[in-house]
Amino acid sequence: MSFSITLENVTKTLNSNKVVNNVSLQLGSGKIYGFRGSNGSGKSMLFRVISGLLVPDKGVINVNGDILHKDISFPESMGIVIENPDFIPHLTGKQNLKVLASIKKKAADADINHALEVVGLDKNDSRKYKKFSLGMKQRLAIGQAIMENPDLLILDEPTNALDEATIERIKTFLNEYKKRNKLILISSHDRYFLELISDEIYEVKEGRVTISGNID
Structure with a gap:
């Protein structure tokens, strides 16, 4: 389209x-x-x-x-990254994406895993967002922008x-x-x-x- x-x-x-x-x-x-x-x-x-x-x-x-x-x-x-999006500090990267995906219900688990793979984050990483480095936060921001295939x-x-x-x-x-x-x-x-x-x-x-x- x-x-x-x-x-x-x-x-x-x-x-x-x-x-x-x-x-x-x-x-x-x-x-x-x-x-x-x-x-x-x-x-x-x-x-x-x-x-x-x-x-x-x-x-x-x-x-x-x-x-x-x-x-x-x-x-x-539309997928967008402008400045730092708000993620939930006590959730992992994947858990954060699942929360966001639940809003529009456009991204399945496989889409979330693919987005994490694209940006170089481990879907099984148990670290909470509050422990992420600046680079990891930026990668997760890009992940949330692309996970719904906008x-x-x-x-x-x-x-x-x-x-x-x-x-x-x-x-x-x-x-x-x-x-x-x-x-x-x-x-x-x-x-x-x-x-x-x-x-x-x-x-x-x-x-x-x-x-x-x-x-x-």
């Missing part, structure tokens, strides 16, 4: 600052779109607006023909705190996931990672978005 998102002149102002500034974009499935920019450039805010977590002041966001915040509240079939995957700085081996695992997964006609949005400070993984890269500065170019 194809998935498309169109932004038309989208603006969001917070504390008199335009964190998303008149952005127009066309994003389609089967591609990985990279977004890069310095801290405070507006990458995370743009992802919050696209995901429905922030309501724009102006402009229209069309998701598969539905207008966000008019026809739908959030894009359907059509739209939004990853804000997914490589933070990850070692090189895990970054390679994630990169391999994303390339395979894209081939299944998924729409993937990634922000990163890591220019090399973005250039390796992205089909198109956008530069974000002061809430404005400009195309950087197609990546061969």
